């Protein structure tokens with residue numbers, strides 16, 4: 001039975017080493033929140049989106065001094081034929097053609113070439129929307145180091161850059177997972193400047209970063225260890241990463257669409273539901289007519305955290321939502 005002893009003692013060592021590592025290297029937590037160093041998919045040249053997506057143009061924006069951020073612009077499908085061989089300026093001008101523009105803000109791991117992100121871009125392009133998908137600073141081929149303020153600055157810059165070209169077209173922020181925190185931070189800043197975003201779509205969104213970490217299945221394995229909880233609070237306080245969606249939605253009066261799967265294994269369903277309920281209260285408090293909707297996906301569908309793009313009705317849901325905005329505009 002000596003193999004069993006070895007296995008058991010390795011497992012115990014592994015279990016105990018996590019809090020010790022966190023104590024000695026608290027920056028590990030930040031590297032989990034911003035998992036930008038996981039550069040998957042590995043063998044993709046981000047400057048060649050044509051390997052994964054048709055009619056997509058890759059470009060870089062300088063969102064701040066010394067920060068360059070990689071962006072993909074995928075055209076509405078109806079424009080694909082015209083796009084062959086066109087210049088960067090031509091792509092930029094199409095943003096003002098009247099088709100809605102979606103700014104896609106991705107989650108915490110990997111880059112803009114990940115499969116579930118690319119699939120969503122294909123669906124939105126087929127629905128005849130422009131999609132702009134960026135890698136925040138430190139992610140993909142973008143320069144710099146991630147931070148909450150930095151990610152928010154990058155996304156805000158892209159939104160304002162798009163608005164300069166898009167004239168009267170709708171520009172919608174779409175935040176998935178960590179991107180939901182970026183989306184509401186940007187929306188708060190825009191609203192403070194008197195130009196609230198036309199619409200916000202949140203997919204697999206959390207209430208705030210602390211609750212997300214304490215709800216994580218791995219954290220739960222440790223919470224009963226004496227001192228672990230205060231260690232985590234200490235690290236979180238020092239890292240200064242908040243992403244307070246729950247506070248942000250108390251003031252935001254833009255139209256909102258919440259998408260959440262009941263079997264989401266990373267961000268529990270109740271968090272999306274809580275944001276939805278708060279948004280309804282905000283809507284009532286400010287007596288706005290802006291639509292606030294939530295679509296829940298039954299657990300049997302197995303969409304979990306990343307696979308809502310598998311819903312065959314997704315583009316109808318988004319179209320229905322954006323059509324209502326036009327009526328309120």
Ligand SMILES: *[C@@H]1O[C@H](CO)[C@@H](O)[C@H](O)[C@H]1NC(C)=O
Pocket residue numbers: 050051052053054
């Ligand atoms: C591009 O479009 C063509 C024709 O519709 C299709 O066959 C091809 O698979 C698409 N390429 C990618 C990378 O999606």
Ligand SMILES: *[C@@H]1O[C@H](CO)[C@@H](O)[C@H](O)[C@H]1NC(C)=O
Pocket residue numbers: 313316317320
């Ligand atoms: C698809 O979405 C539309 C718009 O939200 C909705 O009216 C319709 O009932 C949905 N269809 C299915 C099959 O879920």
